[in-house]
Amino acid sequence: RREPSQQQTRRSAAHDSAFLRACRREPVPHTPVWFMRQAGRSLPEYRKVREGIPMLDSCMRPELVTEITLQPVRRHGVDAAIFFSDIVVPLKAIGIDLDIKPGVGPVVAEPFRTRADLARLRPLTPEDVPYVTEAVGMLTAELGTTPLIGFAGAPFTLASYLIEGGPSRSYERTKAMIYGDPELWADLVGRLAGITSGFLKVQIEAGASAVQLFDSWAGALAPADYRQFVMPASAKVFDAVAPYGVPRIHFGVGTGELLGLMGEAGADVVGVDWRVPLDEAARRVGPGKALQGNLDPAVLFAPREAVEAKTREVLDAARGLEGHVFNLGHGVMPATDPGALTHLVQYVHEQSRR
Numbered sequence: 106r107r108e109p110s111q112q113q114t115r116r117s118a119a120h121d122s123a124f125l126r127a128c129r130r131e132p133v134p135h136t137p138v139w140f141m142r143q144a145g146r147s148l149p150e151y152r153k154v155r156e157g158i159p160m161l162d163s164c165m166r167p168e169l170v171t172e173i174t175l176q177p178v179r180r181h182g183v184d185a186a187i188f189f190s191d192i193v194v195p196l197k198a199i200g201i202d203l204d205i206k207p208g209v210g211p212v213v214a215e216p217f218r219t220r221a222d223l224a225r226l227r228p229l230t231p232e233d234v235p236y237v238t239e240a241v242g243m244l245t246a247e248l249g250t251t252p253l254i255g256f257a258g259a260p261f262t263l264a265s266y267l268i269e270g271g272p273s274r275s276y277e278r279t280k281a282m283i284y285g286d287p288e289l290w291a292d293l294v295g296r297l298a299g300i301t302s303g304f305l306k307v308q309i310e311a312g313a314s315a316v317q318l319f320d321s322w323a324g325a326l327a328p329a330d331y332r333q334f335v336m337p338a339s340a341k342v343f344d345a346v347a348p349y350g351v352p353r354i355h356f357g358v359g360t361g362e363l364l365g366l367m368g369e370a371g372a373d374v375v376g377v378d379w380r381v382p383l384d385e386a387a388r389r390v391g392p393g394k395a396l397q398g399n400l401d402p403a404v405l406f407a408p409r410e411a412v413e414a415k416t417r418e419v420l421d422a423a424r425g426l427e428g429h430v431f432n433l434g435h436g437v438m439p440a441t442d443p444g445a446l447t448h449l450v451q452y453v454h455e456q457s458r459r
């Protein structure tokens with residue numbers, strides 16, 4: 106094996122966890138639960154430790170990253186931790202001038218427009234992100250049998266921030282490049298695939314037990330365009346990490362029409378938002394893959410009985426699945442009552458105990 110034995114030993118501590126078993130479509134003692142954005146503003150302890158520290162700075166401090174990643178594990182008893190970072194961290198690490206603006210999201214100082222901009226994207230090496238290696242090492246030592254999920258942004262979603270210069274509703278400049286200069290587009294997402302693969306490899310080599318590729322905004326595309334312009338780059342990322350043998354999760358919002366293709370890109374687990382019930386999602390994805398999802402995060406603002414009823418709907422739809430990881434259909438909203446999340450974890454465990 107190519108990796109140091111310490112990381113291997115730490116990863117194997119989590120090997121029989123419900124989360125990793127469900128990803129591998131093996132029998133589980135209960136349905137595992139974690140939440141996208143489980144670390145973050147819904148937690149008062151997060152707001153406290155982040156006070157006065159800009160988002161990107163906080164991602165570069167291993168002790169702080171470790172503390173923030175562990176907070177939802179301690180508080181909610183979720184079945185997996187997700188590494189605290191952001192999809193734009195690897196871009197920042199190779200020298201792209203960008204920032205994360207509170208309440209807005211990533212903002213790129215000089216958006217990508219021409220072929221000359223490609224030169225700004227060099228490959229990412231582990232030396233670019235020493236703080237990630239350090240934090241993952243500290244985390245896996247602390248987490249014991251609880252798995253750590255590493256993650257990265259998929260080429261399309263990263264490209265959309267680089268081209269639009271920030272968050273977008275309609276992706277007009279991104280689509281203008283896709284349709285107007287498909288060669289430049291292919292070169293751009295090809296380079297991003299390399300950077301994303303590099304970022305995932307750093308996390309896996311340091312001890313992450315699974316990885317999630319966030320193509321959050323891929324739902325903006327029609328299936329034929331996704332297949333032609335996006336899938337090859339995402340497949341390149343999945344292929345690059347395949348030799349490690351860790352489960353690969355693929356998620357996007359509003360991707361009901363793309364679920365089959367997102368699985369085909371090379372995922373072991375396909376993330377589903379709340380717009381498609383899991384039994385229907387399973388038909389679209391086909392056999393041989395686990396599913397993750399899919400309670401609407403806004404449901405958590407309803408009374409407890411309503412949350413429980415909607416949760417049972419998700420579990421019922423998941424009953425025939427080969428593997429199910431319970432999650433929200435997108436990230437935890439900042440105003441969510443953390444108590445509702447803790448109860449949801451307990452409720453899913455209790456309702457699914459075998």
Ligand code: CP3
Pocket residue numbers: 140141142143144145146160187188189190191192193205206207208209210211256319321436
């Ligand atoms: O708990 C976790 O899920 C791990 C941490 C995590 C963050 N970002 C921390 C963060 C993860 C997995 C991400 C991924 C990410 N970042 C995605 C894909 C997931 C998704 O939501 O679809 C995207 C699109 C981004 C880009 C981004 N970064 C956005 C849209 C925002 C929100 C801006 C805002 O203020 O509302 C960020 C900032 C960000 N990343 C925050 C957190 C906790 C909020 C910043 C803060 O707390 O100050």
